[in-house]
Amino acid sequence: MGADHNRPAPPTPPGVRRVLVATVVPLFVLTVIAAVVLWPRDGGPEVDGGSPVPRYHGTVTRVVTEECPPQPETPEGGGPGVADGPCGTVTVRVEQGPDAGQQVETPIPTGPGAPTVAVDDRIVLVKLTDPADPAASTYNIAEHQRGAPLIWLAVVFALAIVAFGRWRGVAALAGLAATFAILLTFVLPGIGAGGSPLPIAVVGSALIMFVVLYLTHGVTAQTSVAVLGTLGSLVLTGLLGTLATAATHLTGYGSEDATTLSMFRGDVDLHGLLLAGIIIGSLGVLDDVTVTQAATVTELAHANPGLSRLQLYRAATRVGRAHIASTVNTIVLAYAGASLPLLLLLTADSRPVTEILTSEFLAQEIVRSAVATLGLIAAVPLTTGLAAVVTAAGRTAAGHTAEGHTAEGHTAASRPGPADGGDVPAARTPGGGRRTADRNLALEALGGGRAAEGFPDDHAPTHPPAGRPHREGGTDTAW
Template structure:
């Protein structure tokens, strides 16, 4: 998660490092203690059930035929069964009939897999209730193991090839994120702990592990950690207020309704808040790392920038970043809810009723709360970064050039030549002097965005 914005920066003064350590370490310890308190030691285990035997097989032949007519049906209904109809010959790869060919009906119905010769599929063995000694095979689904493995290998290879050691660290952070979700967050919610508390603690654990593992232990990363943690807490509070104000129950999706049938003790309202928190984390850490890096780079490029100038310049970067990330959040939620949106378009109710229904109101609250938390992360992280970057460092001497981009020695130009060059570059054209100060520099508050 996040982007790599690291480069060689001046060392952080010892006093600033001590302040960051005194601030970050207690927060990390509090997160660990909270994780131990909420640890799902008594998480329920799924009840043992009679699993239907599943075997691997390869399709060798598909024969289609006309579907037989239905028995007596009401007038106006189709007179033939829904297709396709026919038989599929499958060579079984394991089980009692390994290396033998069996015949199964062509899968039919909504969501049924479409098979052709050469497909690797999964068979289920069904026992006839009237004659337990008789069993038949049916095709359940395709085998997806090999395509998923190759996709995962391509995914990892692309990250390592482009990011090298940083890419390896990102993969390790991704593995840690999934481990925390599978070992702590999901079992903790299943054990009956408050989903909002579990989500905040789990997200904080992910944040500490991923950010320091991916971006290294530095003052810049610590600023991103503090900004992310503050934004997560704010997002949780905003989500709590928004869901209460809109009276959302958490039953806004078919998945939640199905879960309530199997696990009546799960707090679906809290689960909705937990989803907002975890869904916001990935975008939040990207924004906070970017803002911390922007302040560091600006200070590195011009050591004479004051704290206020750093904040204003980095905030301009944050505005551009937020403009694109907000669209990312909304489209991500919309893409995950396309079936729901299509279902709502077929609804004959008035638009106001559709928008205020729980199904759609839940998605609106998700997007709005995540966006508000994201916007709050920019000024919070930028202010912290500007404070840390300028603390303990005085302005650079007049005429001191900025740090070089490489290790090649560079000759320092005379101060007079540099001043003359800066004056010539900063002198505005004669036709447009309304935005310039007496010194020749543009107004500091004027936007640097190019006009259309």
């Protein structure tokens, strides 16, 4: 009989599976124990931010613009000026609060970042009370309501992922939900409660990695290799980040957000927070690279079972180099895009370029990009080497099993041939009939049905029998 192209990949041999379980399970248990130890027990110190300003939803029903009144003369002796526009009033129907259903008038928002309103816009009102007369209050427009557009965008986002990824897309959405859950229930509350940001970020990232990778890609040997590669690269990224921030004497006060946070939460370690941000930011790119490298090794071994462990490593590393070359630019552009206002501000700085590059504001962005890239580069050989070892070990174990069956008397030579009145045995190569069929199938897919150069005629790609459906077989090594 011919090879079955629709069969799944063979399961991982028990010996290889035991080694992976003995390696991954203790790491997962240690991560869970560390999360329990570091889990925030309270909400941290109370922050007196004052009583919040009441905010209510409303809908714009009328906009009246008018000429802005002249301003008084400036102290420098200049003539009267004109106030920055636009000027006028906005009538809003209040939908919440004590004045729900009533029409109120507010001034047209002005100033930098003020929202531009029109009739039927759904906006957010803030109610301001006069300290001298608590009974007197006024409304001002704060911003637009963004709930409905964000919900529609999230729905389109989820539908696109599910439509393209199908069940894998559903798993990806579940992994995204798990990521937000860990960040919002463990990482942020733990740091906010005064915990050390670095260990919390490492443990939180490890939790996210275990949950997301296994949930999205399944409990397979290939996923376990990606988990080990990601975890090793995360630890290396943390060590490199610690050394780099210490060598450059970064304090963590390199942004306006960090400075503002220090005013409200003086107990937060901003230097540790910087390291935590580097680790969590690197995780999203690391799991992409490690999963890709593990899958590449598996696909190469499936397409050409004759490749040795070293050949698998070299071939997959070439793919990893191309991936890293594009990802490095992605990391730099991601940080540059997030810090674009800062970069524009620095371009207007009159200081020399060397002083700007070594300033706290820009130095921390350079350290972020460099450390994340170094951790990413280390992930390629680490994950590729682990995947090559696991794949070669699994193939060797499967080969020994096949030889054991042959020794029991199931060889082609012991079967009755045509001269004995038996069936003609299927043609076999030294690598096994299934191995040749797998390689022929891969060559057919890559070469469009033409025999590849360098292969004998009896190894040329074959087409599936007529009338038989051809489906793409999975290559994830099942546990």
